[in-house]
Amino acid sequence: MKRSNKPIFWSLFGAGGMLSALVGPALIYKTGFSSQALGYERALLLAQNGFGKLAILAVIGLFLFHGCHRLYHSLHDFGIHVGPGLKAAFHGFAAAGTLAAAVLLAHIS
């Protein structure tokens, strides 16, 4: 019987789900409804700091993996059965977004 590679993506989905459940409400509130937040200096400071970089990468990357995984399943739920190619595209998209975030963070010093 063929082993599924879901464990990799499910772990990322789970991590993203957990993170978004914990910090999602506060983050969205801050970016959407609190204009004082995220001033340039503070944002830059955060993005320059090692832990800060990690936090930003985690939020962007894991949110993407979480969201894309569910998006893919939702298509299936709506009766749109995407093949393995498109499935890879969803995860690939999340991976690309994560990579982009990592590159950007590396450039901020």
Next chain:
Amino acid sequence: MKTYIRPMSGWWKRNPFYLWYMLREASCVFITAYALMLLWGLYRLQQSRIQYEEWRESLSSPLSFAFHAFALVLVVYHSWTWFKIMPKTLPRMPLPDGLVVVGGVAAVVACTTALMVLI
């Protein structure tokens, strides 16, 4: 043996339980979009202060406001469902299910408070 197989189309409309499930799943659209929005902000931050401030400015547009409002509602629902089903997804725990849920909700409250103060 001849059998009849009923179609699945529109199944999520057949039972409120399924509608709530679909709502939960719909949160992913917003979480994905939100991550992309942050990614865009990161890009602008890496460019320069001016561009970053432009991005911040765009966050106060009506469109952004509406997006955030929907996203907030759905992500709160996502948080709630995430911890409500948590006892089923965790490895066997010596704790009663209710306590796991309460613990999860408490963690959300703690994280939210911390972030509200820190950011």
Next chain:
Amino acid sequence: MNTITIECLRYHPESDAEPRFQSWPVPFTDDMSVLQGLQYIKDHLDGSLTFRWSCRMAICGSCGAMVNGVPRLTCETFLRDLYPGPVRIEPLNHFPIVRDLAIDQADFLGKLQSVKPYIIPDAEPQGTYLQTPEQMERYYQYSKCINCLLCYAACPQYGLNDRFTGPAALALLHRYNADSRDAGKAERMEVVNTEDGVWGCTLVGYCSEVCPKGVDPARAVNQNKIESTKDYFFRFFRK
């Protein structure tokens, strides 16, 4: 005595291209179940109405049907609670209809067999195994599954993809994996690990809601996602 209308989905493979509804007025007393309502129709109004039933005390698992859109055991669903009606009875969702309320269970039976639902022993002991109540508690709730298939009727993932092993079979798989007498976990993990094993589940969670015996198949399935993930990553560390 009150009267309630029961509408049933009818389908006859020899004469019908697709199902239709038929309804009957049924007189009922307060202690009458939906099953007894169906039996009344069969005995007195239309002997051709077809449904399965047997123990009429919620343990044999024969009489499941959709009652007003919800999978229920008809023997323990009472007409008084559905008054004034009408009561709409359909065969369990997601299964092929053989006739009227009788669905084809063969797919489930094959899946049950595929999860090796029996003790695969290491070595047989002298006398009985020792198993403390705590060890028993780890699997006992899953052993209460009566195979009534309500959970499959509740599971849209099974409806969308009938290759999915499904809630009850996976719960029984877990029941044996969690049994201290069993040593067959590795064999069963092969089923768990596939795309149509636990990975067919998106945790809708309705299976556990409708289970008439308090089994929590969603829990069994999702704990095995963790097992499968461990199995996936840790296999490299095993020889």
Next chain:
Amino acid sequence: MQVVQTDIVVVGGGGAGLRAAIAAAERDSKLRVALVSKVVPMRSHTVAAEGGAAGVTREADSLEQHFLDTVSGGDWLCDQDVVEYFVAHCTEELVRLEHWGCPWSRLPNGHVNTRFFGGMSVQRTWFAADRSGFHILHTLFQTSLKYPSIKRYDEFFCAELLVDDGRVRGIVAIEIATGNLFVFEAKAVVLATGGAGRVYRQNTNAGTVTGDGMGLAFRAGAPLRDMEFMQWHPTCLPGTGILMTEACRGEGAILVNKDGYRYLQDYGLGPVDPWPRAKAMELGPRDRLSQAFCHEQRKGRTLDTPQGPAVHLDLRHLGAKKIHERLPLITEAAKTFAGVDAVKEPIPVCPAVHYTMGGIFTNVRCETPIAGLYAAGECASVGIHGANRLGSNSLVEIVVFGKVAGDAAAGYALSGSFQKGPPNVAEEGLTSLLSNDKGERLAVLRDEMRDTMEENVGIYRDEPGLRAACAKLATLRERYRRGVRLDDRSRAFNTEWLTALELGFALEVAEAMAHGALARRESRGAHMRLDFEARNDDAFLKHTLARHAGHAAPRIEHQPVTITRSRPRERHYGGEGKKATLT
């Protein structure tokens, strides 16, 4: 007509049938075993058994004790050589079930726990909460999936036994989903089709328990034995007959009448104290308890419920914890079907038909007089229950004798051969029901049969009543022959057709019961004659054999009982005795 050739056919997928199939498969994996059942095996009525299964395991217990309890419980109508074999093999079969995964309830130290049961002098009933039958059946069914040589034919209704020259050669079965006829050609056939409780109106039995296997064998020439002995379970929900297990009383529940009085002390089961005591008061045997209910009813001391007279089964003093831990199923059932919370209120109960002590006559090897035909479980009369079965002897009977039957059938099939020539199949008799334009409604005939049995072949019987029942059943058979008019004339999943075939069997089985009861002019065990109140060992310490006589009433003969160690004496319950501790 499709033909399936196989070495062994097992008819019935309950506990006995599954155990037989497994035994045959284990004997030789080359033997092809066809398991033919009218329901998917785990729907079989074994699933509804609640209390437990007897097996000697405690230090204070002995095989001799189990033997004596069983023989005296059966009012000395048991074949004692068979009981000896039986008690000697109970525990090993229960241990085997444990190895196969049965979740027997445990003591804190991990050993299997046992509980008291009516008529048993020691705690020897193994139990899995109060879902013992359910767990046994699912354990057996799931274990059977291990054996590739067992091929299941689920939802195949066995309609005819094929017998030539006194030797079985197979069966005819209807594939329910399509209505197609199948001939199974086999060297050996095991019948494990369960009892016939559904010939009565108020019973604890599933809808499938219609005596088909007994009828099949009876028609094919095998005698039915001791059919007059029908067990009433004393504690069932009025109306539905849903069982409130004897384990309630095994755990310490009491029975009181409408005045709150423990009436069993008035019927030779007392005194009340010390209590609890084995084999006394509520731990007496089922026949005595059901009979006591009738007396209470006659004295006007029962409660009136909308579903009929009842007494109270009171569990409250056991406490919520024990009730939920040991008796979860009946707590749930009492709540759902009677609206009673057993923790807070007593449960109204009354006797209902529960178990068919008699059945297809077999010897200790489960052989019937027809070569190659075996029977096991409730459909058989192997000789262990006598005039009254003790609770928890039947769940273990199905595994002990299921195994014997499977082994024996395998042995026979290994040395035997298929019979030559095409079998003579009475197809017309099966399908003619589908073309009758004239006749009566099925439910009318069925209900008249049930009412007759309930009224005249009940807990207490007498000559006029039994004669009336015999006459009525003869008329019903005649009316059935003249025609049943079905609403459903199609083939696919025609359950009305199958119910009509079942009724054909049930009527003949009911007739054997009534005639057996009429001929037994004594009172013994579950057979109580108002006109012959005493047991009469001189004339009736013998089995009843009913032989099929075509359209005429069955011929009743008698057969000696095998006695080895225990001479009949007075059957004694209650009396002074040691207080027992319930664990």
